[in-house]
Amino acid sequence: MIDLYGMSSPNVVKITVMLEEVGLAYRQHHVNVFAGDQHVSGFLKISPNNKVPVIVDADGPGGAPLPVFESGAILLYLAEKTGKLLPASGVARTTVMEWLMVQVASVGPMFGQLVHFLRYAPAGNDYGAQRYTSEVRRILGVLDRRLATAAFLGGDEYSIADVATWPWLRTASGIYPFLTAAAAKGDALAEWPAVGRWFAAIGARPAVARGVVNGDRFLEDDKSAFGAADPDAFDRFFNRGKFTR
Numbered sequence: 001m002i003d004l005y006g007m008s009s010p011n012v013v014k015i016t017v018m019l020e021e022v023g024l025a026y027r028q029h030h031v032n033v034f035a036g037d038q039h040v041s042g043f044l045k046i047s048p049n050n051k052v053p054v055i056v057d058a059d060g061p062g063g064a065p066l067p068v069f070e071s072g073a074i075l076l077y078l079a080e081k082t083g084k085l086l087p088a089s090g091v092a093r094t095t096v097m098e099w100l101m102v103q104v105a106s107v108g109p110m111f112g113q114l115v116h117f118l119r120y121a122p123a124g125n126d127y128g129a130q131r132y133t134s135e136v137r138r139i140l141g142v143l144d145r146r147l148a149t150a151a152f153l154g155g156d157e158y159s160i161a162d163v164a165t166w167p168w169l170r171t172a173s174g175i176y177p178f179l180t181a182a183a184a185k186g187d188a189l190a191e192w193p194a195v196g197r198w199f200a201a202i203g204a205r206p207a208v209a210r211g212v213v214n215g216d217r218f219l220e221d222d223k224s225a226f227g228a229a230d231p232d233a234f235d236r237f238f239n240r241g242k243f244t245r
């Protein structure tokens with residue numbers, strides 16, 4: 001049994017999708033990041049970077065429980081545990097790792113910063129919104145060029161590189177003005193057709209649909225956590241104001 005600690009976020013949907021793809025049983029536990037639950041010592045023992053997602057595999061190596069934090073590391077762990085969605089060796093494995101690293105180093109952080117500057121930054125931060133819009137559009141171009149020549153990010157086969165990247169495209173399509181404007185005209189990803197083809201193909205997978213539904217189960221808890229959060233809670237979450245380090 002896998003225990004998954006999370007909230008409604010693309011980094012967590014990566015893991016619900018992966019667990020559905022590999023067919024491992026799991027339980028979901030909500031972490032209230034607006035109340036600071038990610039900073040308590042018990043949580044830091046399993047997630048030292050004070051973030052979700054984190055899993056605890058009750059049946060880890062040697063039968064001992066194993067916590068795993070960082071979504072990229074969790075995907076690698078689950079792929080190796082089950083022998084699925086990651087080639088065992090060779091160039092195919094290296095290629096999947098390359099595109100997985102593009103997700104954890106570029107897609108996640110840059111897409112995430114753009115969400116922050118669009119939704120949570122105080123007024124007067126046009127520079128941040130513009131910088132991350134430009135960077136996200138650059139990354140979309142990188143993904144589009146790759147997917148114009150390969151069915152999936154890792155090559156011919158669907159892999160953890162796709163599982164890692166797809167949830168961020170899903171979230172972005174509903175938030176970024178340049179994507180919502182295109183969606184209103186019929187196709188959010190019209191400017192990046194290869195990404196659009198790939199996004200639709202992966203979204204049609206039954207395991208992905210189940211993973212999305214389960215990831216969204218965190219939404220109700222998040223809505224009440226968000227509603228109960230005061231300005232201090234947001235400052236703590238964003239490391240700003242009196243929580244600036």
Ligand SMILES: N[C@@H](CCC(=O)N[C@@H](CS)C(=O)NCC(=O)O)C(=O)O
Nearest residue numbers: 009011033050051052053070071072
């Ligand atoms: N690099 C991390 C990023 C995870 C992340 O940013 N998690 C956010 C929610 S999406 C979080 O837990 N934030 C709480 C905090 O930073 O205090 C991963 O991929 O797992």
